[in-house]
Amino acid sequence: xxxxxxxxxxxxxxTGDSLEKKAQAIALGQTVGAWTPVPSANPATWERHRxxxxxxxxxxxxxxxxxxxxxxxxNCEGDLPTILTMTFGKVSLDGRIKLVDxxxxxxLLTQFPGPKFGIEGLRERLxxxxxxxxxxxxxxKLAGQPDQPLTMAIFKPCLGLTPPQLGEMFxxxxxxxxxxVKDDEIxxxxxxxxxxxxxxxxxxxxxxxxxxxxxxxxxxxxxxxRPQQLRQRALTFQSLGATCFLFNVLAYGWAVFQELTADxxxxxxxxxxxxxxxxxxxxxxxxxxxxxxxxxxMRLAGAxxxxxxxxxxxxxxxxxxxxxxxxxxRAPATPLKRAWPGPSVGIHPGMVPxxxxxxxxxxxxxxxxxxxxxxxxPAAGARAMVQAVELALRGQRFAAGLPTGFPELEKAIATxxxx
Amino acid sequence: xxxxxxxxxxxxxxTGDSLEKKAQAIALGQTVGAWTPVPSANPATWERHRxxxxxxxxxxxxxxxxxxxxxxxxNCEGDLPTILTMTFGKVSLDGRIKLVDxxxxxxLLTQFPGPKFGIEGLRERLxxxxxxxxxxxxxxKLAGQPDQPLTMAIFKPCLGLTPPQLGEMFxxxxxxxxxxVKDDEIxxxxxxxxxxxxxxxxxxxxxxxxxxxxxxxxxxxxxxxRPQQLRQRALTFQSLGATCFLFNVLAYGWAVFQELTADxxxxxxxxxxxxxxxxxxxxxxxxxxxxxxxxxxMRLAGAxxxxxxxxxxxxxxxxxxxxxxxxxxRAPATPLKRAWPGPSVGIHPGMVPxxxxxxxxxxxxxxxxxxxxxxxxPAAGARAMVQAVELALRGQRFAAGLPTGFPELEKAIATxxxx
Numbered sequence: 001x002x003x004x005x006x007x008x009x010x011x012x013x014x015t016g017d018s019l020e021k022k023a024q025a026i027a028l029g030q031t032v033g034a035w036t037p038v039p040s041a042n043p044a045t046w047e048r049h050r051x052x053x054x055x056x057x058x059x060x061x062x063x064x065x066x067x068x069x070x071x072x073x074x075n076c077e078g079d080l081p082t083i084l085t086m087t088f089g090k091v092s093l094d095g096r097i098k099l100v101d102x103x104x105x106x107x108l109l110t111q112f113p114g115p116k117f118g119i120e121g122l123r124e125r126l127x128x129x130x131x132x133x134x135x136x137x138x139x140x141k142l143a144g145q146p147d148q149p150l151t152m153a154i155f156k157p158c159l160g161l162t163p164p165q166l167g168e169m170f171x172x173x174x175x176x177x178x179x180x181v182k183d184d185e186i187x188x189x190x191x192x193x194x195x196x197x198x199x200x201x202x203x204x205x206x207x208x209x210x211x212x213x214x215x216x217x218x219x220x221x222x223x224x225x226r227p228q229q230l231r232q233r234a235l236t237f238q239s240l241g242a243t244c245f246l247f248n249v250l251a252y253g254w255a256v257f258q259e260l261t262a263d264x265x266x267x268x269x270x271x272x273x274x275x276x277x278x279x280x281x282x283x284x285x286x287x288x289x290x291x292x293x294x295x296x297x298m299r300l301a302g303a304x305x306x307x308x309x310x311x312x313x314x315x316x317x318x319x320x321x322x323x324x325x326x327x328x329x330r331a332p333a334t335p336l337k338r339a340w341p342g343p344s345v346g347i348h349p350g351m352v353p354x355x356x357x358x359x360x361x362x363x364x365x366x367x368x369x370x371x372x373x374x375x376x377x378p379a380a381g382a383r384a385m386v387q388a389v390e391l392a393l394r395g396q397r398f399a400a401g402l403p404t405g406f407p408e409l410e411k412a413i414a415t416x417x418x419x
Numbered sequence: 420x421x422x423x424x425x426x427x428x429x430x431x432x433x434t435g436d437s438l439e440k441k442a443q444a445i446a447l448g449q450t451v452g453a454w455t456p457v458p459s460a461n462p463a464t465w466e467r468h469r470x471x472x473x474x475x476x477x478x479x480x481x482x483x484x485x486x487x488x489x490x491x492x493x494n495c496e497g498d499l500p501t502i503l504t505m506t507f508g509k510v511s512l513d514g515r516i517k518l519v520d521x522x523x524x525x526x527l528l529t530q531f532p533g534p535k536f537g538i539e540g541l542r543e544r545l546x547x548x549x550x551x552x553x554x555x556x557x558x559x560k561l562a563g564q565p566d567q568p569l570t571m572a573i574f575k576p577c578l579g580l581t582p583p584q585l586g587e588m589f590x591x592x593x594x595x596x597x598x599x600v601k602d603d604e605i606x607x608x609x610x611x612x613x614x615x616x617x618x619x620x621x622x623x624x625x626x627x628x629x630x631x632x633x634x635x636x637x638x639x640x641x642x643x644x645r646p647q648q649l650r651q652r653a654l655t656f657q658s659l660g661a662t663c664f665l666f667n668v669l670a671y672g673w674a675v676f677q678e679l680t681a682d683x684x685x686x687x688x689x690x691x692x693x694x695x696x697x698x699x700x701x702x703x704x705x706x707x708x709x710x711x712x713x714x715x716x717m718r719l720a721g722a723x724x725x726x727x728x729x730x731x732x733x734x735x736x737x738x739x740x741x742x743x744x745x746x747x748x749r750a751p752a753t754p755l756k757r758a759w760p761g762p763s764v765g766i767h768p769g770m771v772p773x774x775x776x777x778x779x780x781x782x783x784x785x786x787x788x789x790x791x792x793x794x795x796x797p798a799a800g801a802r803a804m805v806q807a808v809e810l811a812l813r814g815q816r817f818a819a820g821l822p823t824g825f826p827e828l829e830k831a832i833a834t835x836x837x838x
Contacts, residue, residue, distance in 0.1 A: 081670035089694030253672020275508030283702030
């Protein structure tokens with residue numbers, strides 16, 4: 001049996017539709033296009049390219065169904081553009097159909113880069129476990145624990161500030177104890193805040209934090225530009241000391257992303273942003289599942305960290321999608337390294353115990369307003385977040401009140417409550 | 420007033436939602452992120468980057484609304500990845516919201532390539548009006564008419580045939596009178612049918628048609644590969660005589676597509692396929708509109724011809740979306756050349772009078788099964804399609820019966836009827 005890709009679809013049916021016929025139409029329409037070899041075709045070649053229905057299961061009393069189709073790997077070029085065109089290109093236009101999952105055979109998986117650093121590699125870059133304390137006293141008690149969760153802040157606001165202002169903000173956030181600070185995804189390379197200048201300003205701030213506290217804080221700088229420039233920009237930023245790249249994967253396309261992540265000359269982790277994913281994944285009956293796009297495909301294509309809305313947060317995001325993304329990013333049984341889940345949007349310190357209960361320690365806790373909106377400012381917000389992690393790791397639940405010595409966290413909880 | 424991009428959204432509201440608040444949240448959330456400048460921000464800079472609500476109109480008794488937001492051009496890099504991230508990146512994840520339209524100022528429009536050939540340029544390539552007869556006798560009567568519609572066939576099947584078999588199919592279709600023959604979008608560069616070999620086979624067939632009938636038939640060969648290879652492959656194919664490129668734009672991304680179309684070294688027209696568009700545009704409350712994606716953005720990014728499902732056809736496609744795409748591709752009042760609409764999927768000769776009534780003559784009539792499924796085979800199917808165009812241009816409606824001398828069209832109508 002040749003290698004095959006199994007695509008899983010959810011199809012909505014209307015009265016009179018036959019699920020089995022629909023399944024056959026996908027299997028043949030997306031491959032050889034006909035039920036039997038045309039007279040001119042070689043039957044063996046035709047057979048080699050034919051799609052096949054694996055199974056079709058009726059749902060919702062016949063109003064929908066789940067269909068699995070096996071596609072020969074021989075029909076694609078082993079890259080996401082041809083895999084997606086093969087499995088979902090034209091059929092995406094045929095009414096209410098959603099591509100829920102893609103299962104790639106190991107021979108094909110190994111042709112994808114996957115994360116270059118992944119969970120373990122990024123911890124090494126951050127100096128864990130040696131640097132596990134984050135130098136903040138509280139966290140010192142956990143020194144040596146090798147698998148601490150990571151904390152990240154987003155620059156807020158981003159547009160409208162100068163590079164020195166962002167450098168100063170980086171210093172406040174990073175010296176507050178965070179592991180990463182990221183650009184807002186809507187801050188590209190604009191004259192008021194050129195990427196190169198903010199990179200220099202933030203790397204300088206990171207050096208200062210390193211000198212003062214011996215801690216490494218990564219800066220996820222937004223990598224933008226025309227496809228042919230991206231590699232050179234990445235290499236230039238790397239030569240200046242860039243420590244992480246933020247990338248709007250869906251805006252630039254899988255193929256462009258994968259060329260960057262697979263490039264052996266680029267030794268900088270990638271943080272994938274979910275920008276535009278709602279348009280592709282939000283609808284129940286159309287598009288592709290969040291788990292596939294933000295989980296499986298992001299990891300395949302080489303994201304080290306993937307951001308997505310947490311269901312605790314301010315965006316309406318289903319808990320099961322969140323769990324699915326988390327599991328797809330971290331599942332051990334693949335030849336690809338494991339990637340960091342980054343639940344986001346509306347995260348604040350009071351949510352940390354629940355987040356760690358749901359995620360364990362292999363998680364990047366990412367906050368914007370939940371740090372910047374702290375009554376005493378972003379530095380206090382960063383300290384509150386780090387204190388929350390420290391206490392949660394000790395097993396403390398926040399609802400019952402906090403031990404003394406965590407004033408910033410107390411204020412954060414007074415502001416936003418607990419989850 | 421600085422240059423601004425106007426984005427139009429359709430938002431669904433639930434009880435208690437305020438349309439005005441939603442609009443403000445988009446305008447600020449996708450730009451400066453806050454209602455007032457943060458203390459550290461320069462008010463002038465902040466103002467320069469702030470989004471603004473143009474208007475917000477309630478629909479469906481308050482169950483939905485249309486919102487227009489003005490985004491400063493200064494917030495993006497003038498390319499589609501940053502424009503789409505700015506207007507729809509994160510907000511796409513915030514519930515039921517659809518990006519319906521983007522209006523770019525002329526200063527920005529002129530930074531996009533648009534079609535290199537467009538409607539007039541492609542006619543020149545095909546030798547119209549000098550070659551207007553298509554050399555088929557019937558069509559000879561229309562010689563000199565400068566604006567004939569174009570006809571195109573898709574290779575069916577595609578996977579499973581060898582390059583010589585496809586070359587022979589090309590000859591049959593092309594000598595039947597068609598203007599273009601295209602690869603199926605699911606046929607990439609695979610060992611059974613390498614792109615280079617089928618290009619050579621089809622160009623040879625095109626030369627033979629040219630020798631025999633003095634007619635030019637273009638071959639839209641599927642351009643695939645890794646982003647860094649695509650330019651070189653396009654140039655190699657061009658040096659071999661390639662006459663048209665089929666490109667799965669959404670699978671590779673706008674940015675990759677635009678780099679190809681804008682490249683002055685590539686002087687070959689691009690045929691954009693709508694693969695994957697259903698996943699992005701099909702849902703009523705999510706994603707982006709078909710008109711924006713397959714109409715406006717395809718033309719901006721440089722498509723000379725755009726395929727999409729016709730509402731007459733076998734896919735459930737709304738007529739108003741089809742009209743919107745057609746108009747966006749051909750609208751005269753922009754600095755960009757006009758592109759060819761290519762209504763597709765389930766097209767057969769009996770639909771031609773209606774198609775020409777709806778489209779006029781600036782249209783590519785594209786058929787797969789409606790040519791290959793002809794009882795007397797693909798060559799007869801091609802002749803039937805050309806006869807249909809010939810008669811429709813003479814003002815003939817098909818329902819009342821045909822004049823004598825159109826036997827292939829008669830059989831096609833007996834098989835599929837009229838529209």
